[in-house]
Amino acid sequence: MAHLIGDKARALVLPLAKQAAGLVTRAIPIPRPTLLVGPGASRRLAEAIAGFGHRRVFVVVDPILAQLGLVDPFIAALEAGGCRHERFDEVAPDAPIPMVERGIEAFRAARCDAIVAFGGGSVMDAAKVIGLAAANRRDPRTLVGYFRAFSGPAPIYAVPTTAGTGSEVTVAAVISDPEAGRKLVIADTRIVPQMAALDPELMAGLPRAVTAATGMDALTHAIEAYISGWRTDESDRLAKTAVRAIFTNLQVVCRDGSDLVARERMALAATWAGMAFTRANVGNVHAIAHQLGGRYHTPHGLANAIVLPHVLHFCAAATAPRLAALARVIGLGKARDAEPALANRFIAEVEALARAIGIPERLDALRASDIPALAEAACWEADTNYPVPRRMDEADCAAILRKLLPEVSAKPPSSGRTKAARSGAGARNGRTAPARARRAQAGD
Numbered sequence: 096m097a098h099l100i101g102d103k104a105r106a107l108v109l110p111l112a113k114q115a116a117g118l119v120t121r122a123i124p125i126p127r128p129t130l131l132v133g134p135g136a137s138r139r140l141a142e143a144i145a146g147f148g149h150r151r152v153f154v155v156v157d158p159i160l161a162q163l164g165l166v167d168p169f170i171a172a173l174e175a176g177g178c179r180h181e182r183f184d185e186v187a188p189d190a191p192i193p194m195v196e197r198g199i200e201a202f203r204a205a206r207c208d209a210i211v212a213f214g215g216g217s218v219m220d221a222a223k224v225i226g227l228a229a230a231n232r233r234d235p236r237t238l239v240g241y242f243r244a245f246s247g248p249a250p251i252y253a254v255p256t257t258a259g260t261g262s263e264v265t266v267a268a269v270i271s272d273p274e275a276g277r278k279l280v281i282a283d284t285r286i287v288p289q290m291a292a293l294d295p296e297l298m299a300g301l302p303r304a305v306t307a308a309t310g311m312d313a314l315t316h317a318i319e320a321y322i323s324g325w326r327t328d329e330s331d332r333l334a335k336t337a338v339r340a341i342f343t344n345l346q347v348v349c350r351d352g353s354d355l356v357a358r359e360r361m362a363l364a365a366t367w368a369g370m371a372f373t374r375a376n377v378g379n380v381h382a383i384a385h386q387l388g389g390r391y392h393t394p395h396g397l398a399n400a401i402v403l404p405h406v407l408h409f410c411a412a413a414t415a416p417r418l419a420a421l422a423r424v425i426g427l428g429k430a431r432d433a434e435p436a437l438a439n440r441f442i443a444e445v446e447a448l449a450r451a452i453g454i455p456e457r458l459d460a461l462r463a464s465d466i467p468a469l470a471e472a473a474c475w476e477a478d479t480n481y482p483v484p485r486r487m488d489e490a491d492c493a494a495i496l497r498k499l500l501p502e503v504s505a506k507p508p509s510s511g512r513t514k515a516a517r518s519g520a521g522a523r524n525g526r527t528a529p530a531r532a533r534r535a536q537a538g539d
């Protein structure tokens with residue numbers, strides 16, 4: 096399809112179509128879940144669900160969370176309230192379609208009439224798609240895109256256990272097609288959960304590398320929403336609040352995961368950022384990160400974190416007043432400082448934050464020979480979806496990707512995995528972190 100339209104025509108036609116879509120998007124009512132916030136909020140949500148009189152609740156979780164027993168108090172509270180349930184604990188990272196299909200079968204077989212998503216973005220997105228596909232008796236692949244379903248899902252309740260995706264409040268669900276090596280986005284206002292519990296106690300044991308990567312996903316949502324062409328006054332307020340909270344709390348939770356106050360603020364920040372981007376959409380960072388996730392299984396937050404500074408440099412001139420405003424939000428500069436200088440200071444601060452929490456600068460899994468295909472797919476995704484402040488063509492995108500290629504080391508490769516890879520940030524892309532990031536990781 097990309098070849099049929101041609102790069103020049105795309106550059107002319109699609110921005111107009113996106114402007115029109117932006118007018119519609121601003122007017123669409125987006126449901127807001129009722130939020131329960133604070134230590135113990137997940138148990139209070141279970142008590143509320145038990146009181147709603149559902150016939151049987153389908154609890155979606157992943158095997159690690161099940162093994163850690165993190166979901167057990169929630170299930171105990173459901174049972175104490177007399178609520179029958181069926182547990183599905185097979186969710187794998189990035190919600191691959193074959194697993195989603197098993198979930199749809201299990202949901203139907205158990206004759207459930209409500210869904211609880213208890214986990215990170217992978218679990219929440221799997222649960223959303225299980226509900227939507229089951230309600231419509233459709234293959235999940237046919238739901239990819241905007242508003243492709245006829246009926247809405249059974250009521251969905253969300254308990255996020257990472258502070259990153261904001262999926263507990265968004266209209267989106269991202270699944271992956273392992274055969275095609277692609278990530279697929281389903282968007283529908285009816286998959287927004289009815290209620291969500293932000294419970295910092297569940298996040299206290301989140302590994303440092305996952306904390307860092309998911310926190311950077313939330314920061315990317317807030318920044319991309321803030322510089323989006325579809326932004327509104329409300330999405331701006333939410334994005335700025337999220338940016339401030341992330342700069343204040345992300346390093347704290349990376350140093351001390353048991354700080355429940357900072358964990359709660361990060362959970363709220365991820366939710367605010369989710370609300371901001373579910374209205375204003377994301378941009379070039381996500382367009383590139385989705386390709387890296389689809390091809391190399393790079394964790395989503397990590398891919399965003401590595402790409403973010405490069406995209407900000409790429410669009411700095413086009414969006415200097417917005418980035419300068421974010422600089423002021425985090426207390427940089429003086430009122431009279433020139434906007435381009437402030438914008439650069441903000442980008443430098445994003446880079447410093449990423450370094451401080453152990454995000455590597457490069458992606459070991461990335462292959463130079465893959466770059467043309469990755470750039471084409473990323474530009475197609477951005478052109479057809481995202482109201483970006485500066486359009487990226489395939490040459491621009493390839494130039495960004497080349498900056499992420501692993502450094503060629505003079506030393507022979509070590510036989511073992513790096514500390515960063517063992518700690519989780521790189522565990523799924525096998526990359527070797529550069530020395531600076533390795534030093535930061537050493538504080539694990």
Ligand SMILES: NC(=O)c1ccc[n+]([C@@H]2O[C@H](COP(=O)([O-])OP(=O)(O)OC[C@H]3O[C@@H](n4cnc5c(N)ncnc54)[C@H](O)[C@@H]3O)[C@@H](O)[C@H]2O)c1
Pocket residue numbers: 157159160187188189190214215216217218220256257259260261262265266267268269270278297298299300301302305309312395396
């Ligand atoms: N729907 C949306 O709006 C949206 C937005 C952004 C990203 N996403 C998608 O979400 C997915 C990523 O979600 P994620 O970043 O939350 O990661 P994830 O759900 O894949 O979880 C990452 C890892 O952390 C573990 N984990 C989760 N919570 C834990 C806890 N409290 N303690 C210990 N371990 C825990 C999980 O078992 C998993 O191994 C991607 O597929 C991404 O594309 C969706």
Ligand SMILES: [Fe+2]
Pocket residue numbers: 260312315316381395399
């Ligand atoms: Fe994201």
